[in-house]
Amino acid sequence: MGFYIRDVFVDKKVVLAPMAGVTQVAYRSLCKRYGAGLVYSEMVSDKGIHYHDKKTLSLLQVSKDEHPMAIQIFGGNLDTLLEAAIYVDKNTDADIIDINMGCPVPKVLKAHAGSDYLLDPERIFLTVKTIVSNVSKPVTVKIRIGYDHNHINALEVAKKIKEAGASAICVHGRTKSDLYTGTVNYEIIKEIKDSLGNFPVIANGDIKTPIQAKEVLDYTKCDAVMIGRASYGNPYLFTQINHYLETGELLENLSLESRKNILIDYANDLLKLKGEYIACQELRKQAGWFLKGFYDSTTIRNELSHLTSFKQFLDIIATIK
Numbered sequence: 001m002g003f004y005i006r007d008v009f010v011d012k013k014v015v016l017a018p019m020a021g022v023t024q025v026a027y028r029s030l031c032k033r034y035g036a037g038l039v040y041s042e043m044v045s046d047k048g049i050h051y052h053d054k055k056t057l058s059l060l061q062v063s064k065d066e067h068p069m070a071i072q073i074f075g076g077n078l079d080t081l082l083e084a085a086i087y088v089d090k091n092t093d094a095d096i097i098d099i100n101m102g103c104p105v106p107k108v109l110k111a112h113a114g115s116d117y118l119l120d121p122e123r124i125f126l127t128v129k130t131i132v133s134n135v136s137k138p139v140t141v142k143i144r145i146g147y148d149h150n151h152i153n154a155l156e157v158a159k160k161i162k163e164a165g166a167s168a169i170c171v172h173g174r175t176k177s178d179l180y181t182g183t184v185n186y187e188i189i190k191e192i193k194d195s196l197g198n199f200p201v202i203a204n205g206d207i208k209t210p211i212q213a214k215e216v217l218d219y220t221k222c223d224a225v226m227i228g229r230a231s232y233g234n235p236y237l238f239t240q241i242n243h244y245l246e247t248g249e250l251l252e253n254l255s256l257e258s259r260k261n262i263l264i265d266y267a268n269d270l271l272k273l274k275g276e277y278i279a280c281q282e283l284r285k286q287a288g289w290f291l292k293g294f295y296d297s298t299t300i301r302n303e304l305s306h307l308t309s310f311k312q313f314l315d316i317i318a319t320i321k
Contacts, residue, residue, distance in 0.1 A: 001246070002037065003223040005200055006138035006167040008068050008095045010224065012037025014213060014241045015202060017228035018072040018098070018142070022286075025063050026269035030262070031231060032066045035238035037224065039069045043100045046075030046084035047111075062093040070096035070140065074103060076112030078127055082134060089135035096167075097137050099128065101157075102144040104176040115176035118147045121160045128164035138167035142204075145188045148177035158192045158201075168200035170226055180229075190220040202226050210237075210244035210251075217245070233289025235262065256294050260317055263290035271310055280307040287313070291320065 002011040016023060016031045018040035028039040041059060048056025062069060071094040075081040081099070088097050101124060103114030117124050124141075132139045141161045146152035154171060161169050171192055173184035184205035193201040203216050204226035213225045231237055236258075240251045254262075267287070270279040288301035303316050 003200055005038075005068075005096060005140060008138055008167075010037045010068060012238075012242055013217060013224045013245060014238055015224050015226050016040060016231060016238075017204060017226045018043055018070075018100070019228055021282075022232075024059070024270075024273065025061050025066070026266060026273050028066045028069060029063050029269065030266050031235045031238060032069075034235040035242045036227075036235075037068075038096075039066055040098060041069070041071045041094075043072045043074045043103065044084070044088075046073055046077070046080040049073070049084040049087050050080045060088065060092045060094075064093075067093075068095040070094060070098040072098040072100050072142065074100035074108060074113045076116060078130060081127065082131055085131045085135050085139070089137050094137065096140055097131070097135060098140045098142060098170075099131065100142055102142050102172055102176075104144070104179050109176075115144055115147055118144065118153065118157060118176065119151065121153065121157050124157055125160040125164045128161055128166050132165035139165070140168040140170065141166050142170040142172070144172045144175055144178075145185055146175045148175050151175075152188065154188055155192055155195060158196060162196055162199050168202065168223075169196075170202040170204055173203070173205040186216055186220055189222065193221050200224075204228070208237075210241045213241045214245055233259070233263070233286070233292060256291075256320070259290050259294075260320060263287060264314070264317060266290075267310070267313060276310050280309065280313065283307055283313055287317075294320075 015038040016036040020042050023042050032039055044059045045056055071088050073084045085097050100114055101117040108114035109116045145154040158169055171189045173186055173189050189203045200223045202224045203220050203222040207213050207225050208230040216225050236254050243251050284305045284307050287304045291297040291300055307313055
Protein backbone atom coordinates (compact mmCIF):
# COMPACT_ATOMS: atom_id res chain seq x y z
CA MET A 1 0.00 0.00 0.00
CA GLY A 2 2.90 2.35 0.71
CA PHE A 3 5.95 3.49 -1.26
CA TYR A 4 9.52 4.63 -0.71
CA ILE A 5 11.09 8.04 -1.22
CA ARG A 6 14.65 6.74 -1.42
CA ASP A 7 15.04 5.10 2.02
CA VAL A 8 12.02 6.80 3.63
CA PHE A 9 8.95 4.57 3.73
CA VAL A 10 5.56 6.26 3.35
CA ASP A 11 2.94 3.79 4.52
CA LYS A 12 -0.12 5.44 2.98
CA LYS A 13 -1.06 6.72 -0.47
CA VAL A 14 -2.41 10.04 0.78
CA VAL A 15 -0.20 12.90 2.00
CA LEU A 16 -0.69 16.39 3.43
CA ALA A 17 0.30 19.33 1.23
CA PRO A 18 2.57 22.18 2.35
CA MET A 19 0.36 25.21 3.04
CA ALA A 20 1.59 28.61 4.19
CA GLY A 21 0.09 29.64 7.52
CA VAL A 22 -1.50 26.23 8.01
CA THR A 23 0.84 23.25 8.16
CA GLN A 24 2.69 24.01 11.38
CA VAL A 25 3.55 21.23 13.85
CA ALA A 26 0.11 21.04 15.50
CA TYR A 27 -1.77 20.79 12.20
CA ARG A 28 0.67 18.26 10.75
CA SER A 29 0.48 16.10 13.86
CA LEU A 30 -3.31 16.22 13.74
CA CYS A 31 -3.40 15.07 10.12
CA LYS A 32 -0.79 12.42 10.85
CA ARG A 33 -2.97 10.97 13.61
CA TYR A 34 -5.83 10.62 11.14
CA GLY A 35 -3.81 8.84 8.49
CA ALA A 36 -1.66 11.20 6.42
CA GLY A 37 1.23 9.03 5.25
CA LEU A 38 3.59 11.99 4.81
CA VAL A 39 3.25 15.60 5.96
CA TYR A 40 4.94 18.78 4.71
CA SER A 41 5.90 21.94 6.56
CA GLU A 42 4.87 25.40 5.49
CA MET A 43 7.27 26.65 2.85
CA VAL A 44 10.33 28.11 4.52
CA SER A 45 12.30 31.05 3.09
CA ASP A 46 15.96 30.47 2.32
CA LYS A 47 16.63 34.11 3.15
CA GLY A 48 14.94 33.68 6.52
CA ILE A 49 17.26 30.78 7.30
CA HIS A 50 20.27 32.72 6.00
CA TYR A 51 19.55 35.62 8.35
CA HIS A 52 18.57 33.29 11.21
CA ASP A 53 15.18 34.96 11.47
CA LYS A 54 13.52 33.71 14.66
CA LYS A 55 10.07 33.27 13.11
CA THR A 56 11.50 31.43 10.11
CA LEU A 57 13.57 29.07 12.24
CA SER A 58 10.47 28.27 14.34
CA LEU A 59 8.94 26.76 11.18
CA LEU A 60 11.65 24.09 11.23
CA GLN A 61 10.37 22.51 14.44
CA VAL A 62 9.57 18.81 14.04
CA SER A 63 7.53 16.69 16.46
CA LYS A 64 8.44 13.07 17.18
CA ASP A 65 4.90 11.93 16.28
CA GLU A 66 4.79 13.28 12.71
CA HIS A 67 7.40 11.20 10.89
CA PRO A 68 7.90 10.84 8.04
CA MET A 69 7.80 14.55 7.31
CA ALA A 70 9.29 16.94 4.77
CA ILE A 71 10.47 20.49 5.27
CA GLN A 72 9.82 22.56 2.15
CA ILE A 73 12.21 25.41 1.31
CA PHE A 74 11.97 28.09 -1.35
CA GLY A 75 14.21 30.74 -2.83
CA GLY A 76 15.50 32.05 -6.13
CA ASN A 77 19.21 32.31 -5.36
CA LEU A 78 21.16 29.06 -5.56
CA ASP A 79 23.71 30.06 -2.93
CA THR A 80 21.16 30.83 -0.23
CA LEU A 81 18.84 27.99 -1.26
CA LEU A 82 21.76 25.57 -0.91
CA GLU A 83 22.65 27.13 2.44
CA ALA A 84 19.05 26.59 3.59
CA ALA A 85 19.03 22.98 2.39
CA ILE A 86 22.28 22.24 4.24
CA TYR A 87 20.89 23.90 7.38
CA VAL A 88 17.73 21.75 7.23
CA ASP A 89 19.85 18.68 6.56
CA LYS A 90 22.13 19.20 9.55
CA ASN A 91 19.90 20.94 12.08
CA THR A 92 16.41 19.44 11.85
CA ASP A 93 14.71 16.08 12.34
CA ALA A 94 13.01 16.28 8.95
CA ASP A 95 13.13 13.09 6.88
CA ILE A 96 12.98 14.84 3.50
CA ILE A 97 13.96 18.20 2.02
CA ASP A 98 11.41 19.47 -0.50
CA ILE A 99 12.08 22.33 -2.93
CA ASN A 100 9.15 24.52 -3.92
CA MET A 101 9.22 25.13 -7.67
CA GLY A 102 5.49 25.63 -8.12
CA CYS A 103 4.21 28.41 -5.87
CA PRO A 104 2.30 31.01 -7.96
CA VAL A 105 2.25 33.81 -5.36
CA PRO A 106 3.60 37.13 -6.77
CA LYS A 107 6.05 37.86 -3.94
CA VAL A 108 7.60 34.40 -4.41
CA LEU A 109 7.82 34.88 -8.18
CA LYS A 110 9.41 38.30 -7.64
CA ALA A 111 12.24 36.49 -5.84
CA HIS A 112 12.61 34.24 -8.92
CA ALA A 113 11.41 31.32 -6.81
CA GLY A 114 8.38 29.01 -6.97
CA SER A 115 6.88 28.73 -10.45
CA ASP A 116 9.50 31.08 -11.85
CA TYR A 117 11.79 28.04 -12.10
CA LEU A 118 9.45 26.47 -14.66
CA LEU A 119 10.63 29.01 -17.24
CA ASP A 120 14.11 27.48 -17.22
CA PRO A 121 14.41 23.65 -17.00
CA GLU A 122 18.22 23.84 -17.05
CA ARG A 123 18.13 26.09 -13.99
CA ILE A 124 15.94 23.49 -12.30
CA PHE A 125 18.44 20.75 -13.17
CA LEU A 126 21.39 22.74 -11.80
CA THR A 127 19.54 23.71 -8.62
CA VAL A 128 18.34 20.20 -7.81
CA LYS A 129 21.67 18.57 -8.68
CA THR A 130 23.62 21.03 -6.54
CA ILE A 131 21.39 20.51 -3.52
CA VAL A 132 21.23 16.72 -3.87
CA SER A 133 25.04 16.63 -4.05
CA ASN A 134 25.43 18.53 -0.80
CA VAL A 135 22.87 17.01 1.58
CA SER A 136 22.30 13.57 3.06
CA LYS A 137 18.49 13.61 3.27
CA PRO A 138 16.35 12.70 0.23
CA VAL A 139 15.43 15.72 -1.91
CA THR A 140 12.02 16.07 -3.55
CA VAL A 141 10.50 18.81 -5.69
CA LYS A 142 6.99 20.22 -6.01
CA ILE A 143 6.06 21.74 -9.38
CA ARG A 144 3.09 22.80 -11.49
CA ILE A 145 2.48 21.61 -15.06
CA GLY A 146 3.84 24.87 -16.48
CA TYR A 147 4.20 28.61 -16.08
CA ASP A 148 1.13 29.30 -18.21
CA HIS A 149 -0.81 27.54 -20.96
CA ASN A 150 1.78 28.57 -23.54
CA HIS A 151 4.55 26.98 -21.49
CA ILE A 152 3.32 23.59 -20.31
CA ASN A 153 6.59 21.74 -19.85
CA ALA A 154 6.10 19.57 -16.76
CA LEU A 155 7.21 16.38 -18.49
CA GLU A 156 10.54 17.93 -19.53
CA VAL A 157 10.96 19.44 -16.07
CA ALA A 158 10.14 16.15 -14.33
CA LYS A 159 12.77 14.32 -16.39
CA LYS A 160 15.34 16.99 -15.44
CA ILE A 161 14.44 16.62 -11.78
CA LYS A 162 14.86 12.86 -11.88
CA GLU A 163 18.13 13.16 -13.83
CA ALA A 164 19.43 15.64 -11.25
CA GLY A 165 19.11 13.04 -8.52
CA ALA A 166 15.90 13.94 -6.71
CA SER A 167 14.05 11.13 -4.97
CA ALA A 168 10.43 12.07 -5.83
CA ILE A 169 8.30 14.74 -7.44
CA CYS A 170 4.87 16.18 -6.67
CA VAL A 171 2.91 17.67 -9.57
CA HIS A 172 0.04 20.12 -9.14
CA GLY A 173 -2.06 19.79 -12.27
CA ARG A 174 -2.45 23.52 -12.93
CA THR A 175 -0.20 26.19 -14.38
CA LYS A 176 1.11 29.18 -12.45
CA SER A 177 -1.35 31.42 -14.27
CA ASP A 178 -4.31 29.27 -13.17
CA LEU A 179 -3.56 29.90 -9.50
CA TYR A 180 -6.21 27.70 -7.83
CA THR A 181 -8.97 27.95 -10.43
CA GLY A 182 -9.86 26.03 -13.55
CA THR A 183 -9.64 22.35 -14.34
CA VAL A 184 -6.81 20.21 -13.01
CA ASN A 185 -4.96 18.40 -15.81
CA TYR A 186 -4.46 14.85 -14.58
CA GLU A 187 -3.55 13.69 -18.08
CA ILE A 188 -0.18 15.44 -17.89
CA ILE A 189 0.42 13.97 -14.43
CA LYS A 190 -0.31 10.54 -15.92
CA GLU A 191 2.16 11.19 -18.76
CA ILE A 192 4.83 12.09 -16.21
CA LYS A 193 4.26 8.95 -14.18
CA ASP A 194 4.21 6.79 -17.33
CA SER A 195 7.49 8.34 -18.44
CA LEU A 196 9.31 8.17 -15.11
CA GLY A 197 8.39 4.56 -14.33
CA ASN A 198 9.15 3.54 -10.75
CA PHE A 199 10.28 7.05 -9.79
CA PRO A 200 7.79 8.27 -7.11
CA VAL A 201 5.23 10.78 -8.38
CA ILE A 202 2.57 12.41 -6.18
CA ALA A 203 -0.56 13.88 -7.81
CA ASN A 204 -1.96 17.14 -6.46
CA GLY A 205 -4.92 19.38 -7.21
CA ASP A 206 -8.62 19.46 -6.23
CA ILE A 207 -8.75 16.03 -4.62
CA LYS A 208 -11.55 16.40 -2.09
CA THR A 209 -13.17 12.99 -1.59
CA PRO A 210 -12.19 9.32 -1.24
CA ILE A 211 -13.76 8.57 -4.63
CA GLN A 212 -11.75 11.32 -6.33
CA ALA A 213 -8.56 10.09 -4.65
CA LYS A 214 -9.07 6.57 -5.98
CA GLU A 215 -10.00 7.80 -9.45
CA VAL A 216 -6.84 9.91 -9.65
CA LEU A 217 -4.63 7.07 -8.38
CA ASP A 218 -6.22 4.58 -10.77
CA TYR A 219 -5.94 6.91 -13.76
CA THR A 220 -2.49 8.38 -13.21
CA LYS A 221 -0.91 5.31 -11.53
CA CYS A 222 0.83 7.78 -9.20
CA ASP A 223 2.29 6.60 -5.92
CA ALA A 224 0.14 8.92 -3.82
CA VAL A 225 -2.26 11.83 -3.88
CA MET A 226 -1.67 15.08 -2.02
CA ILE A 227 -4.49 16.74 -0.08
CA GLY A 228 -4.38 20.45 0.67
CA ARG A 229 -7.35 22.73 1.25
CA ALA A 230 -9.79 19.81 1.46
CA SER A 231 -8.18 18.91 4.80
CA TYR A 232 -9.10 22.25 6.38
CA GLY A 233 -10.93 21.35 9.58
CA ASN A 234 -11.40 17.79 8.39
CA PRO A 235 -8.35 15.61 9.08
CA TYR A 236 -10.75 12.66 9.14
CA LEU A 237 -10.66 12.87 5.34
CA PHE A 238 -7.32 11.03 5.46
CA THR A 239 -8.98 8.19 7.38
CA GLN A 240 -11.84 8.11 4.90
CA ILE A 241 -9.52 7.99 1.88
CA ASN A 242 -7.31 5.28 3.36
CA HIS A 243 -10.33 3.17 4.29
CA TYR A 244 -11.87 3.53 0.84
CA LEU A 245 -8.62 2.63 -0.92
CA GLU A 246 -8.24 -0.47 1.26
CA THR A 247 -11.85 -1.71 1.36
CA GLY A 248 -13.93 0.15 -1.24
CA GLU A 249 -16.24 1.24 1.59
CA LEU A 250 -17.17 4.87 2.18
CA LEU A 251 -17.13 5.96 5.81
CA GLU A 252 -19.74 8.48 6.89
CA ASN A 253 -18.67 12.01 7.70
CA LEU A 254 -18.09 12.85 11.35
CA SER A 255 -20.82 14.28 13.52
CA LEU A 256 -20.71 17.84 14.84
CA GLU A 257 -19.74 16.54 18.28
CA SER A 258 -16.77 14.62 16.85
CA ARG A 259 -15.64 17.64 14.84
CA LYS A 260 -15.83 19.77 18.01
CA ASN A 261 -13.69 17.28 19.92
CA ILE A 262 -11.07 17.26 17.16
CA LEU A 263 -11.07 21.06 17.16
CA ILE A 264 -10.55 21.20 20.93
CA ASP A 265 -7.68 18.70 20.73
CA TYR A 266 -6.08 20.72 17.94
CA ALA A 267 -6.58 24.01 19.81
CA ASN A 268 -4.88 22.57 22.90
CA ASP A 269 -1.91 21.47 20.79
CA LEU A 270 -1.75 24.91 19.19
CA LEU A 271 -1.86 26.55 22.64
CA LYS A 272 1.11 24.47 23.82
CA LEU A 273 3.01 25.18 20.62
CA LYS A 274 2.48 28.92 20.21
CA GLY A 275 1.07 30.32 23.43
CA GLU A 276 -2.36 31.84 24.01
CA TYR A 277 -2.00 35.07 22.03
CA ILE A 278 -0.81 33.54 18.75
CA ALA A 279 -2.97 30.41 19.16
CA CYS A 280 -6.07 32.59 19.45
CA GLN A 281 -5.04 34.59 16.40
CA GLU A 282 -4.72 31.42 14.33
CA LEU A 283 -7.94 29.92 15.74
CA ARG A 284 -9.87 33.01 14.66
CA LYS A 285 -9.51 31.73 11.12
CA GLN A 286 -9.00 28.00 11.52
CA ALA A 287 -11.65 27.09 14.10
CA GLY A 288 -14.41 27.86 11.62
CA TRP A 289 -13.07 25.21 9.24
CA PHE A 290 -14.00 22.47 11.69
CA LEU A 291 -17.61 23.69 11.93
CA LYS A 292 -18.31 24.45 8.29
CA GLY A 293 -21.58 23.03 7.01
CA PHE A 294 -23.32 22.74 10.36
CA TYR A 295 -26.36 24.70 11.56
CA ASP A 296 -25.65 28.34 12.44
CA SER A 297 -21.95 27.86 11.78
CA THR A 298 -21.73 31.31 10.16
CA THR A 299 -22.73 33.01 13.42
CA ILE A 300 -20.34 30.83 15.41
CA ARG A 301 -17.48 31.50 13.00
CA ASN A 302 -18.12 35.23 13.38
CA GLU A 303 -17.83 34.92 17.17
CA LEU A 304 -14.65 32.90 16.83
CA SER A 305 -13.15 35.53 14.53
CA HIS A 306 -12.92 37.87 17.55
CA LEU A 307 -11.17 35.50 19.93
CA THR A 308 -8.97 37.08 22.59
CA SER A 309 -8.54 34.21 25.08
CA PHE A 310 -8.54 30.44 25.22
CA LYS A 311 -11.34 30.49 27.79
CA GLN A 312 -13.48 32.46 25.36
CA PHE A 313 -12.75 29.83 22.72
CA LEU A 314 -13.88 27.00 25.01
CA ASP A 315 -16.99 28.92 26.04
CA ILE A 316 -18.02 29.46 22.41
CA ILE A 317 -17.45 25.81 21.51
CA ALA A 318 -19.52 24.73 24.53
CA THR A 319 -22.53 26.64 23.17
CA ILE A 320 -22.52 24.74 19.88
CA LYS A 321 -25.18 22.03 19.83
